[in-house]
Amino acid sequence: xxxxxxxxxxxxxxxxxxxxxxxxxxxxxxxxxxxxxxxxxxxxxxxxxxxxxxxxxxxxxxxxxxxxxxxxxxxxxxxxxxxxxxxxxxxxxxxxxxxxxxxxxxxxxxxxxxxxxxxxxxxxxxxxxxxxxxxxxxxxxxxxxxxxxxxxxxxxxxxxxxxxxxxxxxxxxxxxxxxxxxxxxxxxxxxxxxxxxxxxxxxxxxxxxxxxxxxxxxxxxxxxxxxxxxxxxxxxxxxxxxxxxxxxxxxxxxxxxxxxxxxxxxxxxxxxxxxxxxxxxxxxxxxxxxxxxxxxxxxxxxxxxxxxxxxxxxxxxxxxxxxxx
Amino acid sequence: xxxxxxxxxxxxxxxxxxxxxxxxxxxxxxxxxxxxxxxxxxxxxxxxxxxxxxxxxxxxxxxxxxxxxxxxxxxxxxxxxxxxxxxxxxxxxxxxxxxxxxxxxxxxxxxxxxxxxxxxxxxxxxxxxxxxxxxxxxxxxxxxxxxxxxxxxxxxxxxxxxxxxxxxxxxxxxxxxxxxxxxxxxxxxxxxxxxxxxxxxxxxxxxxxxxxxxxxxxxxxxxxxxxxxxxxxxxxxxxxxxxxxxxxxxxxxxxxxxxxxxxxxxxxxxxxxxxxxxxx
Numbered sequence: 001x002x003x004x005x006x007x008x009x010x011x012x013x014x015x016x017x018x019x020x021x022x023x024x025x026x027x028x029x030x031x032x033x034x035x036x037x038x039x040x041x042x043x044x045x046x047x048x049x050x051x052x053x054x055x056x057x058x059x060x061x062x063x064x065x066x067x068x069x070x071x072x073x074x075x076x077x078x079x080x081x082x083x084x085x086x087x088x089x090x091x092x093x094x095x096x097x098x099x100x101x102x103x104x105x106x107x108x109x110x111x112x113x114x115x116x117x118x119x120x121x122x123x124x125x126x127x128x129x130x131x132x133x134x135x136x137x138x139x140x141x142x143x144x145x146x147x148x149x150x151x152x153x154x155x156x157x158x159x160x161x162x163x164x165x166x167x168x169x170x171x172x173x174x175x176x177x178x179x180x181x182x183x184x185x186x187x188x189x190x191x192x193x194x195x196x197x198x199x200x201x202x203x204x205x206x207x208x209x210x211x212x213x214x215x216x217x218x219x220x221x222x223x224x225x226x227x228x229x230x231x232x233x234x235x236x237x238x239x240x241x242x243x244x245x246x247x248x249x250x251x252x253x254x255x256x257x258x259x260x261x262x263x264x265x266x267x268x269x270x271x272x273x274x275x276x277x278x279x280x281x282x283x284x285x286x287x288x289x290x291x292x293x294x295x296x297x298x299x300x301x302x303x304x305x306x307x308x309x310x311x312x313x314x315x316x317x318x319x320x321x322x323x324x325x
Numbered sequence: 326x327x328x329x330x331x332x333x334x335x336x337x338x339x340x341x342x343x344x345x346x347x348x349x350x351x352x353x354x355x356x357x358x359x360x361x362x363x364x365x366x367x368x369x370x371x372x373x374x375x376x377x378x379x380x381x382x383x384x385x386x387x388x389x390x391x392x393x394x395x396x397x398x399x400x401x402x403x404x405x406x407x408x409x410x411x412x413x414x415x416x417x418x419x420x421x422x423x424x425x426x427x428x429x430x431x432x433x434x435x436x437x438x439x440x441x442x443x444x445x446x447x448x449x450x451x452x453x454x455x456x457x458x459x460x461x462x463x464x465x466x467x468x469x470x471x472x473x474x475x476x477x478x479x480x481x482x483x484x485x486x487x488x489x490x491x492x493x494x495x496x497x498x499x500x501x502x503x504x505x506x507x508x509x510x511x512x513x514x515x516x517x518x519x520x521x522x523x524x525x526x527x528x529x530x531x532x533x534x535x536x537x538x539x540x541x542x543x544x545x546x547x548x549x550x551x552x553x554x555x556x557x558x559x560x561x562x563x564x565x566x567x568x569x570x571x572x573x574x575x576x577x578x579x580x581x582x583x584x585x586x587x588x589x590x591x592x593x594x595x596x597x598x599x600x601x602x603x604x605x
Contacts, residue, residue, distance in 0.1 A: 069604075070448055070449055070603060071605065072605050088349075089350060090340050090344075090350065091340045091349075094334075094341075094450075095336075098449040100445070104445050104449075105446075106362070106441065106446065107441055108366030109369075117358070117361065117362050117365065118446070118450065120362075121355065121358050121452050123336065123339040123340075124335055128335060149369065169335075169336035169337075169450070170334040171334075172334075
């Protein structure tokens with residue numbers, strides 16, 4: 001380790017990612033300097049699976065690129081596996097597996113060649129790569145597509161290939177930027193299953209997502225980003241408990257009635273959130289509260305009692321829904 | 326976690342060996358991996374474009390050298406007198422080296438940069454921008470050399486090669502390809518749309534026609550000759566012609582130096598630009 005760390009809150013001797021006041025600003029023609037990432041602190045330990053949750057434009061990808069040593073920070077401190085990306089970019093990148101938001105697969109090459117050539121970029125020998133490429137094709141469940149061109153693959157297959165390719169250098173830190181965006185549910189579950197397996201091997205996972213279920217499934221710990229800042233940090237369960245409560249009653253009264261109904265809901269639940277199309281009541285006992293609403297004669301057109309989720313946390317913290325509906 | 330810090334995979338060990346070097350940030354010494362990538366890619370997509378480069382100068386040689394040449398007879402530069410076909414053959418070789426290099430370093434590079442995002446993928450490994458620049462420019466040189474070999478064989482079959490100096494046309498074609506590819510790639514890396522590439526292409530035809538390819542530039546007034554002599558294709562044609570006719574002199578050294586300098590400048594500019602695009 002090249003850098004001595006001040007003892008962090010999490011107490012890791014050598015954190016995989018360590019950032020203090022990490023900032024990235026861009027000069028733009030129209031609106032001066034824009035802060036994409038605004039002095040954030042991060043600490044990720046070995047073997048953790050860590051999530052960065054936020055809406056589009058929150059600064060997730062910018063943060064990921066700085067961690068991936070392909071974007072220089074404007075100010076603050078950042079070390080990846082003890083190295084400073086400003087000075088040791090190639091060395092850091094040799095440790096990393098990167099799954100970018102947009103596929104960068106080589107469409108002139110076959111599926112197998114994509115993994116093989118990528119391994120060669122790291123300087124790995126042909127002899128070393130041959131068995132490994134085979135293993136990775138198994139892992140990505142693409143063995144029967146090995147000689148196909150990339151363009152013939154489905155979206156889910158391309159993502160799996162990108163992940164397989166990112167593992168060719170046996171990375172200790174895997175960066176996944178929105179790994180399942182644009183995939184159908186079946187393809188997402190298949191991908192999650194692969195990522196679970198990776199977690200078991202001890203690889204540190206850092207992923208960005210704007211899908212709540214994905215964050216809840218894959219991340220032991222996460223930060224919520226909004227407008228370049230970290231607005232909350234913790235395990236999914238902790239965040240939900242702290243910021244949302246136990247259950248949520250979702251009721252719809254139709255656009256006209258919605259505002260009239262709100263005053264009549266007073267006293268039900270701990271907190272009320274009025275959205276354009278529905279009203280959310282945060283509560284400890286959803287069924288009882290729904291009965292109370294009906295008992296007050298406020299018959300909703302639709303009603304749903306559900307467990308509080310990260311979506312609610314996000315809504316609470318930022319005042320916005322995560323996925324534009 | 327101690328274990329994690331100590332285990333180093335092969336990729337890390339390879340990167341560690343270079344970590345202390347002055348150029349470690351921009352170069353891994355593995356530019357040849359781009360040649361591997363391009364060779365594999367050749368099989369699928371670019372084979373026809375590659376072949377066109379062989380055929381084009383031969384067609385020009387037949388049509389102009391023998392068709393138009395029959396009307397012209399011999400050409401003299403004051404000292405030597407050669408057939409028209411022998412006069413244009415080295416110029417066509419220089420032009421094909423230029424065309425191959427420009428095609429590779431403009432349209433192909435632009436496509437890889439903005440649509441395939443090949444360089445973005447490369448830069449997320451331990452490769453550096455200088456590796457990418459060297460690899461792509463090296464690829465254009467190989468292309469230039471293979472065109473030169475093919476054309477030289479054809480020219481020899483037509484009986485147009487008269488001196489062993491002609492063999493040096495192969496490295497000369499590589500040098501021309503190096504300079505054009507380096508300049509082409511540096512300009513391409515600045516461009517933001519295909520339309521801008523067409524502007525680059527726009528200049529290629531006049532360069533091809535008016536650089537002394539088909540007639541000596543003594544046809545121009547003095548001031549225009551000076552301008553033409555500063556352009557790269559004229560430099561290339563002057564170099565290939567003097568090799569083809571076995572005229573080895575200081576002017577030849579001047580042409581070599583010219584290409585080395587503009588090639589090096591292009592390489593430097595390309596590396597800086599790739600760094601700004603992908604690692605900043």
